Amino acid sequence: MTAPESWAWLARIGRPQGRKGEVWAEILTDFPEKFADRKLLWLLAPEGVAAKTPSVTAGRPGSPAGSTSRKMQLPKQIELAAHWPHKGGIVLHFVGIDSISDAETLTGLTVAIPGEDRAPLGEDEVYIGDLIGCEVFDVAKPDRPVLVGEIEEVDRSAGPVALLILRGASGEVLIPFAKSFLRRVDIDAKRIEMALPGGLVDLNPPPGKALQISEEK
Numbered sequence: 001m002t003a004p005e006s007w008a009w010l011a012r013i014g015r016p017q018g019r020k021g022e023v024w025a026e027i028l029t030d031f032p033e034k035f036a037d038r039k040l041l042w043l044l045a046p047e048g049v050a051a052k053t054p055s056v057t058a059g060r061p062g063s064p065a066g067s068t069s070r071k072m073q074l075p076k077q078i079e080l081a082a083h084w085p086h087k088g089g090i091v092l093h094f095v096g097i098d099s100i101s102d103a104e105t106l107t108g109l110t111v112a113i114p115g116e117d118r119a120p121l122g123e124d125e126v127y128i129g130d131l132i133g134c135e136v137f138d139v140a141k142p143d144r145p146v147l148v149g150e151i152e153e154v155d156r157s158a159g160p161v162a163l164l165i166l167r168g169a170s171g172e173v174l175i176p177f178a179k180s181f182l183r184r185v186d187i188d189a190k191r192i193e194m195a196l197p198g199g200l201v202d203l204n205p206p207p208g209k210a211l212q213i214s215e216e217k
Helices: 030-035 098-102
Strands: 007-016 025-026 041-043 054-056 076-086 087-096 109-115 125-127 135-138 146-155 163-168 169-176 182-186 192-193
Touching: 007 087, 007 098, 007 169, 030 087, 076 146, 146 169
Parallel strands: 135 192
Antiparallel strands: 007 025, 007 109, 025 087, 041 076, 041 109, 054 125, 076 087, 135 146, 146 163, 163 169, 182 192
């Protein structure tokens, strides 16, 4: 089967969990209950190149894996045999992954589904995966927009407001995905416009009204 062109991230595999090939994974979707309806999933490389992640609300029969290794061809379709919640994450057991050593080869991989299968979003929501790679411009002075940086990741664990993690000219920049800052989102053009308070780029971002983040994340 040909790999889809876009993805919706569901989980990020962290470590083996158990002796029969189970793995613990960080949940990247707002709809974890839908694992019960999804038996065929995909494994993506850690870099998640051309992948789609969770969504954010402004304010994350297929072939069995068989014998796996870091040289496996990715993306790879895989069958989910069982799953259950565990310690804030989810335990996944895939067909063909039957030992701790098998499970170790999956560490760091992203579990995903085709982008067209992701759950619909509500008003003011945007998929995190669609934000990755977008450039953020500060339009506090509309006649002089300033490029802040490119979004590399979205941190939903820092508090009530998700943080956009940008690569700027001088290094990492953290911007709260606050609805009060947001002016325009153009996913096709990979451009986000925000009116940022003076000095925010150089300081820890203050809390604000969150724009919700969803996944299918």
